[in-house]
Amino acid sequence: MMPASSDGQDPEFLIIWVLFRSPKKQITSSEILDSAEEFLARVDIEVDSPNPTPIIKSISLRARAGVARIHAPKDLQTMHLLATVASSTRQYLPLKNAGNIDVCLDIKIPGQGSRLSVDPEKLFLKPGEEYEVAVSFTPEDPGACEERILKIFVQPFGPQYEVLLKGEVISSGNQSLTPGSCCSDIPPILSNKQFLAWGGIPLGRTQLQKLALRNNSISTTQLLRLLIRGQDQDCFQLQHTFGSEERLTSNCEIRIRPKEDICISVLFAPTRLSCMLAKLEIKQLGIRSQPGVKFTIPLSGYGGTSNLILDNVKKLSDSYMVTMNDLVPGKESRIVFSVRNTGSRAAFVKAVGFKDSQKKILLDSKVLKIVPDTFVLKERTQEDVTIIYNPSDSESNYKTTQLSTIYFFGGDEISRQQFR
Template sequence: KYFLYFFLQNQQSFLVWVHFSPPQKYISSSGELGPADVYSARVDIEVDSPGPSHVIQSVALRARSGTPRFYLLINLFDYLFACCHLFTTWISTAKQTLPLKNAGNIDVLLRLKVPDHDCFTVKPEELILKAGEEKGVVVSFTAQDTQKFRESMLTILVLPSGPQYEVMLKGEMVQGVSGKVVSPPAVLSQAEVPPILSNKQFMAWGGVTLGRAVQQKLVLRNNSPTTSQQLRLLIRGQDQDCFQLQSSFGPDERLTHNRELSIKPKEDVTVHLLFAPTRVASMLAKLEIKQSAARASQPGVKFTIPLSGYGGTSNVILEELRKRSDGYVATLSGVQAGRVSKLCVCVRNTGSRAAFVKAVPYSSLQNRAVMDSAIMSLSPSQFVLKERTQEQVLCQSGAALLATVCLFCGDEVSRQQFRKSVAVLI
């Protein structure tokens, strides 16, 4: 129970805000989602008096907490360009509808925005997606000058505070008759390209412990309203033995590198892929999705989805500290006014890959309020912890304030690869 007291004069009113913060809950990115969690409470309004108090009014409170999970289905032909690719002639408009599906367990409000309003537009700009619902957003490109290629970014923000998704947009002006639909300048005509949609343009597993296998899902849709599609799935590449297709489950589980697939009109099919690394290294392969040809003279259309992952993970632990269910407890002894207290914490990496560790002291973890460095300092505050090594972190404090020190850690090899990629883009 929580009590709030207010003193009101005649004809005076006030506003009370009730904030809801659900407990943190770990959910696997590829795991099944159950129903949304429902929380209930009540606000009782009483008159504070010397005698017995009674409730003059009650306000019921109810909140739902869930997970939004989106499938942005884009034609696999567009994945040859790794984006949503639109073609048009000068002063003409090309449009493409992107199916957006909420595969989560809670309704969400989305805000869609394209910064380059001169050439690219998106409608609608705000969208409500109920759990399990699918709606289409229309992206338009109009070539208004002599510049042949234009690029922009479609951002999809889950209100009010994220997460945010991004889709690269590319527009190209081609030769054609104004007002007529222009096909992409490819070897195949648009009519020969099977209308297969996918929710992913690449699949990345990150680090997986040796001896374990991690599953991810890929959703394919036959967007044709009348024609079934016969597809052949094949895993190729230098590390193809580490990636497998899972075609059945239970005691009769089958793991293969190829699979035949038949998708009915407007049907969604989930493809399960497993990554089981065999060594501590980065591993690459590709999933080829090929249309089964009716005749040998027609080889069909082949789509490619890159697969990546690496073997081994870092595992950072704290030694010689009292462990609790929500973390560790350390005691700074001998805290006195004008005296600096010190505590050394041993951080060890028991994993098989280097980790990057950053330590941050918070005066209020709930509000993410960082403690003033004049009150508490950490040395070192960030460092690289190689596999099978340890590091001593010195905590110094000159005040008897309770603090929470959070150690954020991640894979160091991936961090360096990300920094190199960002440097190339800049």
């Protein structure tokens, strides 16, 4: 009941709460989740009267019910942070929303006066999204070793996750190892590649690339954990030898003896016509109480490829041929044909004229012109190319001769833009 407002008085307001209760479901932690359920309803506002009255206003209601599930690496359930006095060290805790609804996280270290801190303290993650939370330790006196619990709470009703944090003060002579630095206790792992990049790969096909890792120690065997992470991690896999057979996996552990080189194979299998990104994490394990050191090698690849063919020319076994008739010295002869891209990605094309078929002697531009000689050809399109030839006296005396060889160099345009 809402009383009527009198002249000169402010109208009264009535607050209506709408409560949504999601249906109860038993879901195990290992169960594969479907998409979140969506529920729709409507609130109609009308005057309560014995006679039919029109609806004053309708308000649509929408609710989603799903599972909040946060994943963090098992080897980071306890984090060791080592730092010298008056300095700071930092490690990252990757958190991934493995559920099917958006989550808002409260990330806190309970208690006061702690030298351990976390950033950010509030985090919003969409399904499948991953974020690295920074945990820092900044001791101010030699006895500032401490142990705390990092609590990750999913608002508003849970669940809650906990990570044990251990901060320890070390002397300046035993500085903790961080990526990019090294010490005598933990020798560096060397790699012959800083990143792996694939050009356009046709959908349904795969391509393998390799990188080499070296244990640069002269005495210590290294145990490494390799893991592929990122937004498109399903498109990249490690090819790992298990016994006598090779398997594809997203993670594995390897052992490298002192001064030994080991080859790592990474397979790229694109699933769509776009850029796919991930990273290969290489982490050292099993080195007493020292925190693991993580190295990252970016992975990138494109799905789809361009495919160039020539139209209105004579096709030979491994090339094409065009014939220019009635050559007259000092008079230009022209012929037009088409370059067509039948692939699924844009191509960059460059045409170069040579005097010989071995690509050793460039032809003078006064004798041969190619218009255009450089162009971008989008997928499923074509470009007309004009060959303008101005023969010399000797060439016009022959009835049939090979005048020149034109090479068309083609490549992926998106990759060219990325690496130019």
